[in-house]
Amino acid sequence: MVELKLAADNATANESLRLPRNIEAEAALIGALLIDNRIAEDVQQKLKPDHFHDPLHGRIYELILRLLDKNMVANAVTLRPMLENEPGMADQGGAGAYLAQISANSISVIGARDFARQIYDLALLRELIGVGRGLVEGALDTSESIDPLGQIEAAEVALYKVSEGEGESGSVKTFVAAATMAVQVAERALNSGGHLSGITTGINGINNKIGGLHNSDLIILAGRPGMGKTSLVTNIAYNAASRWLRDKADDIPDERNMGAGVAFFSLEMSADQLATRILAEQSGISSENLRMGKISRAEFQNLSRAARDLQELPLFIDDTPGLTIAALRTRARRLKRRHGIGLVIVDYLQLLQGSSKNDGNRVNEISEISRGLKTLAKELHVPVIALSQLSRAVEQREDKRPVLSDLRESGSIEQDADMVWFVFREDYYEMSKQPRIEEEAAYQAWADRMEQIHGIAELIVAKQRHGSTGKVRMKFEAQITKFSDLADDGQQYDDSYE
Incomplete structure (x- = not known):
């Protein structure tokens, strides 16, 4: 021996x-x-x-x-x-x-x-x-x-850590190092004008509410069909990527750049459909008219000009269907290593697949996927935005605004997320309540209400580890699928959330 x-x-x-x-x-x-x-x-x-x-x-x-x-x-x-x-x-x-x-x-x-x-x-x-x-x-x-x-x-995972120069020591930081990072975040917010410490969403109302998209955060964006979830994250993806190009052109150091390269994993829509949405937004042409070719020569020139302007955009779209959470994490790591992406978007969470060990248990599978997305955010040190479906319980209530309990299939989504956002458009539901014209009083009341709420959307921040919850009112142009800031009418921000 x-x-x-x-x-x-x-x-x-x-x-x-x-x-x-x-x-x-x-x-x-x-x-x-x-x-x-x-x-x-x-x-x-x-x-x-x-x-x-x-x-x-x-x-x-x-x-x-x-x-x-x-x-x-x-x-x-x-x-x-x-x-x-x-x-x-x-x-x-x-x-x-x-x-x-x-x-x-x-x-x-x-x-x-x-x-x-x-x-x-x-x-x-x-x-x-x-x-x-x-x-x-x-x-x-x-x-x-x-x-x-x-x-x-x-x-x-291990090879990625080596390539990033982290090795086994990458996960342990002294308090001095952590405090230094916190001061740098505060300095970044100060230099941006006092409100933006993370990556910009391109929408001032959201930036003011959350301070931008923060590294290592998992953000769940949920809503019922037709609310505009994909439109909003497409807008955010474009805004972050274009801000990255603009700050680079202005010789702003990478650590102070308020934009980011974006990896967009689209499990529902194809890459050309997403590109059509971005082109519609930038050219001001209806996405429906773009698909059907109902555009004039002048509009086509605007479209070509927008396409040329977007050639250098650091936005990478992966539309592979049926991805597993493991495969998505592998692809995201490669994009981080090769292109330095700073934001990951997943559309949407329920279309991802977990491992085979869940034996058909959907709740366990969704829990594995949400944990995997949070792990990815921390591992790559980037914000991850994942879209999620809501249960039909919303439709059974008088007030259709979503609440956290409406998140579908697993409570772990709420638990793993650093922020939970809901998109809500009251005009979508009010449209279905249109009375007959013959009912003059009811019709006039409905028309007055529609005039007040038409084209207005709410982003409900239902959970935020770093700050308060509340609502942000936005403008939504359905024809070009564009969200933007609402002209300040004194009601743009509402810090109450029940």
């Missing part, structure tokens, strides 16, 4: 020796930092202590950054008392001797940034080796239930 243990220990040691690393580069970078603390400004954003192969070097680097955060000088003198009892330091001749040794070569300052890049790249290679080893071990292990598709999904 002793011989077997020794053999195993030797194998582990030999494998560690074969891992990609450059101990000399690590020592040279630390030496350069001790000579010139300003180098830390260039390397600390990407290079973390965990990226060092030698734990001692990682610990020294961590202490250097800690001192600099306190506006203190980091050199051999200030670091020595903090490292005297550090494991492994005695083997190097003591803290004072080792720090003096690695900071003696002033030439290392010249190549410091190259050293940092190589240390980072080698750390990614080591993480890639770890992913590969885990993939092989998982594929060889048949003691548990055999689920190759699940293993492929897990491998895709």
